[in-house]
Amino acid sequence: MFKKTALAASIVMMSTATVYAEGPYRIGITQNNVGVDSYQTTYESAFEAAAEANENVEIVVLDAGGDVARQIGQINNLIQQRVDAIIIWPTNGQAVIPAIRQAHKAGIPVVVTNSKIAEAGLEYIAAFSGPDNVQQGASSAEMMCDALDGEGQIVQISGQPGYTTAMERAGGFEERLAELCPGVELLETQPGNWNRERAQRVMEDFLTKYDRIDGVYAGDDNMGVGALNAAKGAGRADEIVFIGATNFAVGYDAIERGEYYGSIYQSPVDDAEAALQTALDVLGGQEVPKMNFFETPKITAEILGEFDRPVF
Amino acid sequence: MTSLKGFFRGKTAIQPIWIFVIAIFIFFSFMSEYFLSLSNITNILVQTSTIGLLALGMTYVMINGNIDLSVGATLGLAASLVVGIQPLGLTVAVLAALAAGIVIGAINGLIVWKTGVNAFIVTLGAMIGVRGLIFLYTQEQSFYATNFAFADFGASTIGPIPVLAIIFLLCTLVMHLVLTRTGHGRNTFAVGGNPEASIDAGIRLGRHMMINFIIVGFFAALAGVLLASQMGAATPNLGRDYELWTITAVVLGGTKLTGGYGSITGTLGGVLAIGILRNGMNMMQVPAFYVLVILGAILISVLIIDKKLNAPSTKEVRI
Amino acid sequence: MSFLSAQGILVFFLLGMVVFSFFSEQFLSQSNIMTVVRQASIIGIIAVGVTVVIIGGNLDLSVGSLLSFSTVLVVDLHDKIGPVNAILLMFALTLLIGAVNGFLIGFMRLNSLIVTLAMLSAIQGLVLIYSGGQNVDIANQQGTWFAFFGRGYVAGIAVPILLFGLLAIVVQVVMSYTGYGRRIFAVGGNPMAAVYSGIRKNWCVFSTYLISAFCVACAALVLGSRVMGSQNNVGQGYELLVLAGIILGGTSLLGGAGSIWKTVIGVLILGFIQNGLLLMGYPYYIQWIVTWVIIILAVWLDLANKRKRLLTTHS
Numbered sequence: 052m053f054k055k056t057a058l059a060a061s062i063v064m065m066s067t068a069t070v071y072a073e074g075p076y077r078i079g080i081t082q083n084n085v086g087v088d089s090y091q092t093t094y095e096s097a098f099e100a101a102a103e104a105n106e107n108v109e110i111v112v113l114d115a116g117g118d119v120a121r122q123i124g125q126i127n128n129l130i131q132q133r134v135d136a137i138i139i140w141p142t143n144g145q146a147v148i149p150a151i152r153q154a155h156k157a158g159i160p161v162v163v164t165n166s167k168i169a170e171a172g173l174e175y176i177a178a179f180s181g182p183d184n185v186q187q188g189a190s191s192a193e194m195m196c197d198a199l200d201g202e203g204q205i206v207q208i209s210g211q212p213g214y215t216t217a218m219e220r221a222g223g224f225e226e227r228l229a230e231l232c233p234g235v236e237l238l239e240t241q242p243g244n245w246n247r248e249r250a251q252r253v254m255e256d257f258l259t260k261y262d263r264i265d266g267v268y269a270g271d272d273n274m275g276v277g278a279l280n281a282a283k284g285a286g287r288a289d290e291i292v293f294i295g296a297t298n299f300a301v302g303y304d305a306i307e308r309g310e311y312y313g314s315i316y317q318s319p320v321d322d323a324e325a326a327l328q329t330a331l332d333v334l335g336g337q338e339v340p341k342m343n344f345f346e347t348p349k350i351t352a353e354i355l356g357e358f359d360r361p362v363f
Numbered sequence: 364m365t366s367l368k369g370f371f372r373g374k375t376a377i378q379p380i381w382i383f384v385i386a387i388f389i390f391f392s393f394m395s396e397y398f399l400s401l402s403n404i405t406n407i408l409v410q411t412s413t414i415g416l417l418a419l420g421m422t423y424v425m426i427n428g429n430i431d432l433s434v435g436a437t438l439g440l441a442a443s444l445v446v447g448i449q450p451l452g453l454t455v456a457v458l459a460a461l462a463a464g465i466v467i468g469a470i471n472g473l474i475v476w477k478t479g480v481n482a483f484i485v486t487l488g489a490m491i492g493v494r495g496l497i498f499l500y501t502q503e504q505s506f507y508a509t510n511f512a513f514a515d516f517g518a519s520t521i522g523p524i525p526v527l528a529i530i531f532l533l534c535t536l537v538m539h540l541v542l543t544r545t546g547h548g549r550n551t552f553a554v555g556g557n558p559e560a561s562i563d564a565g566i567r568l569g570r571h572m573m574i575n576f577i578i579v580g581f582f583a584a585l586a587g588v589l590l591a592s593q594m595g596a597a598t599p600n601l602g603r604d605y606e607l608w609t610i611t612a613v614v615l616g617g618t619k620l621t622g623g624y625g626s627i628t629g630t631l632g633g634v635l636a637i638g639i640l641r642n643g644m645n646m647m648q649v650p651a652f653y654v655l656v657i658l659g660a661i662l663i664s665v666l667i668i669d670k671k672l673n674a675p676s677t678k679e680v681r682i
Numbered sequence: 683m684s685f686l687s688a689q690g691i692l693v694f695f696l697l698g699m700v701v702f703s704f705f706s707e708q709f710l711s712q713s714n715i716m717t718v719v720r721q722a723s724i725i726g727i728i729a730v731g732v733t734v735v736i737i738g739g740n741l742d743l744s745v746g747s748l749l750s751f752s753t754v755l756v757v758d759l760h761d762k763i764g765p766v767n768a769i770l771l772m773f774a775l776t777l778l779i780g781a782v783n784g785f786l787i788g789f790m791r792l793n794s795l796i797v798t799l800a801m802l803s804a805i806q807g808l809v810l811i812y813s814g815g816q817n818v819d820i821a822n823q824q825g826t827w828f829a830f831f832g833r834g835y836v837a838g839i840a841v842p843i844l845l846f847g848l849l850a851i852v853v854q855v856v857m858s859y860t861g862y863g864r865r866i867f868a869v870g871g872n873p874m875a876a877v878y879s880g881i882r883k884n885w886c887v888f889s890t891y892l893i894s895a896f897c898v899a900c901a902a903l904v905l906g907s908r909v910m911g912s913q914n915n916v917g918q919g920y921e922l923l924v925l926a927g928i929i930l931g932g933t934s935l936l937g938g939a940g941s942i943w944k945t946v947i948g949v950l951i952l953g954f955i956q957n958g959l960l961l962m963g964y965p966y967y968i969q970w971i972v973t974w975v976i977i978i979l980a981v982w983l984d985l986a987n988k989r990k991r992l993l994t995t996h997s
Contacts, residue, residue: 085651085652085815086651086652086810086815086914086915087913087914087915088817088913089815089816089817091815092814092815092816093816095815096814111648112648112650113645113651114651116651117600117603118603118604119594119596119598119600119601120413120590120593120594120601123593123594124406124410124642125645127406127409127410128403128406128642128645128646131397131400131402131403131406132397132646142598143505143596143598143600144505145505145506145507145596145598146505146507146594146595146596146597146598146601147594147596148507148595148596149508149511149514149517149518149593149594149595149596150594152511152514152595153518169507171507171509211600212498212503212599212600212966212967213498213503213505213598213599213600214600218503239963241960241966242966246913246915246916247909247911247913247916248905248908248909248916251908251909252721253960255717255721256717256957256960256961259708259711259713259714259717259961260706260708260960260961260963273817273913276911277909280908280909280910284833299817300819301817301819301911363816363817432922474978474982478978478981478982478985478986479985480978480981480982480985481929481934481935481981483925483929483935484926484929484930484977484978484981485978487922487925487926487929487977488973488974488975488977488978489974490922491970491973491974491977492970492971492973492974492975493974494967494970495966495967495968495969495970495971495973495974496967496971497967498965498966498967498970499967499968499971607743607799607802610795610799611796611799611800614793614795614796615796620793620795651810652807652810652811652815653807653811654807655803655804655806655807655810656803656804656807656808656811657807658800658803658804658807659800659801659802659803659804659805659807660800660804662796662799662800662803663786663792663797663800663801663804666792666793666796666797666800667790667792670790670791670792
């Protein structure tokens with residue numbers, strides 16, 4: 052009995068590999084870790100809404116819970132279900148490559164969303180769609196440089212160790228800061244794990260350790276606000292410049308109050324819609340560039356009015 | 364082998380969990396058109412082989428009355444090593460990774476033996492520390508196997524069955540036979556059931572426990588190597604939280620946390636139960652948030668059913 | 683007596699403080715000590731409750747998820763129904779989940795490790811379903827008296843520290859000097875004998891989970907007020923940190939023994955280790971490796987000290 056089903060399955064698989072369906076398209080997505088923060092959750096609902104609005108699309112939504120191995124299992128399950136395209140929000144830019152290669156071999160086009168995969172995997176994907184995190188780190192460094200007039204001592208609170216977004220932002224920040232502003236010294240970097248309370252604790256320890264801190268760069272606003280909380284508690288918030296990334300509503304409000312210098316505006320809705328559109332373009336047979344970055348501008352108090360308050 | 368009468372009276376440890384495995388298997392076959400196919404079933408076997416290998420070693424340690432929380436971290440270290448050292452040759456890399464698992468197991472075992480510190484705290488420390496070693500070694504980087512032969516091995520099959528599944532099932536068989544047919548297996552039960560009596564019976568308690576920690580360390584490393592070959596890569600966070608799922612699977616399989624009681628067949632059932640549930644719910648597209656609640660509810664239900672079935676035969680007040 | 687048996691770990695604690703102070707001049711400053719104790723108080727408050735569960739012969743691994751649940755709840759409801767109602771409702775629902783734990787373990791007699799592991803998963807799911815996966819925030823952070831619990835001071839001492847101290851003292855007194863406390867020790871130490879001597883074991887076990895849930899609710903109050911917002915996984919991993927603190931203090935996982943006083947010391951050691959290593963400026967992974975070594979050394983020295991005392995009193 053098993054054999055027959057398997058045989059039937061492999062025949063169908065071959066047929067999808069050779070003939071592109073005209074639609075409706077079944078698109079599977081495996082996300083990084085929904086629920087760990089609002090960005091990812093908002094992304095998911097925006098993605099679902101965008102798919103809902105398009106009657107030519109049917110989606111299978113999966114969540115890897117931050118676990119690479121589980122994500123690879125999910126990619127295999129999607130190959131199993133013979134979806135027309137797979138969208139992956141990589142839990143890790145290196146480890147998912149072999150699984151992507153298998154999808155590629157099975158004739159299923161893969162779109163990578165939000166965070167990049169390593170160079171070696173690019174030949175197996177149809178396209179990437181998402182923000183440029185290295186550029187974001189660099190933009191934050193530029194803001195830091197402006198805010199401090201090129202002189203000062205700063206600390207960095209980075210994201211979860213080992214995750215691509217965390218490493219790219221930190222890397223982009225450190226590199227740009229060194230070339231643009233040699234006068235600003237990065238005293239120390241410790242991870243805040245994308246967690247506001249954890250960032251608050253790290254900042255409290257920094258404040259004890261360093262008598263003078265002129266600036267804080269946090270890997271996202273959630274952690275940045277944690278650092279701000281700590282500085283307020285110690286009565287030192289006025290002397291410190293706070294710069295984050297992924298502007299959260301709390302960060303937006305803090306910029307409005309003048310407590311927070313700036314951040315990077317990145318909309319999960321844009322992110323999700325771009326990913327779906329890229330997948331549809333690929334399925335429709337259009338020529339799609341490999342790298343599709345959507346705009347993630349700097350946001351500071353002067354230009355705050357140009358941006359809507361983030362919904363997350 | 365096992366008499367049917369004994370089977371239904373609950374005299375064998377495998378009974379409740381296997382009935383549950385069969386029940387959910389039938390359930391998902393009806394609920395999802397993609398579930399019941401040879402390729403999906405082998406998929407499940409491959410996906411469960413990781414937790415499965417951890418659980419094999421864990422069963423021994425838990426029958427001893429100990430526990431090992433460091434298996435997830437050990438898995439991660441072995442995975443990083445096997446991919447990271449590959450430029451020096453695949454054999455060297457595999458041996459180094461397995462050796463690392465054995466050494467960590469030996470360290471855990473030695474500390475438990477020589478200091479008498481509770482295994483829970485020893486391995487909780489190791490869980491944190493070994494993760495530190497991974498990040499120290501990898502410098503936060505993920506490794507990616509430049510040699511696709513390694514990843515191809517992870518994806519290879521013998522006939523229709525994936526090699527990883529075959530390795531897992533072979534290990535299960537060996538561990539089952541060792542536990543039921545050898546002196547070491549008997550000693551494992553004796554030590555967990557009544558440590559004082561086992562010392563009187565001439566078992567060298569510390570050494571014996573250390574061997575079982577080495578076994579679990581070895582299997583954790585093996586799971587890491589195989590998982591890395593399945594992915595063709597390794598990440599420093601690999602294996603996080605696996606210890607909790609492993610312990611859950613082992614206890615679902617009927618092994619007592621207090622020691623002295625358990626079986627590999629039950630553990631296999633426990634591992635499959637979790638694997639089938641996860642895969643089936645994926646196939647049915649249950650939203651991720653609900654999966655957590657459903658998994659929790661099912662675990663508790665299995666405990667309750669297990670209690671009801673075994674109620675007449677057990678008199679113990681153990682907690 | 684309980685003070686004396688904690689001596690080994692206390693000596694280690696003081697020694698460690700001296701060592702750290704060589705490496706970092708800020709380490710022993712008053713402000714740093716206060717910071718560390720305040721940071722440790724969230725884990726400490728939870729650990730007080732879990733210690734009672736452990737003395738009663740069980741485990742509670744669901745406290746991390748429960749902390750996420752309670753914190754998200756109280757922060758989210760703060761703006762919707764007002765701080766007073768939010769706090770009351772949060773306490774009620776947290777205790778309800780504690781009661782579910784207590785019922786399954788006390789009355790159904792299920793294995794506590796697996797029940798609370800299952801609850802760890804289920805409660806995390808509930809949090810996510812409740813919040814829809816979104817972060818929750820308190821809009822007006824300046825104007826609410828809710829800030830008192832996490833950021834306030836009474837007579838120069840931070841409120842989290844006071845709450846931690848108060849809970850620890852009350853529970854320690856209850857455990858050492860009341861019939862209820864003696865019954866919990868009896869149930870954890872020798873369940874059979876306890877039942878024969880007429881103790882209602884089921885109720886005793888049930889009640890320990892209510893105490894644990896109550897402590898988690900108090901911790902959520904501090905955490906929510908300190909951060910003025912919450913992520914859905916804010917309590918993730920706390921269960922193991924709490925256990926590490928308790929075991930460091932010298933309470934055995936077997937039940938029937940232990941004290942709140944020891945737990946307080948254990949939790950503080952953990953807090954000072956983390957803080958000291960961070961002040962010394964090592965990268966996080968070195969901090970993890972050193973934590974491994976220190977945890978084992980601490981417990982070992984404590985154990986060796988106890989054995990020595992046993993030998994000297996016997997000879």
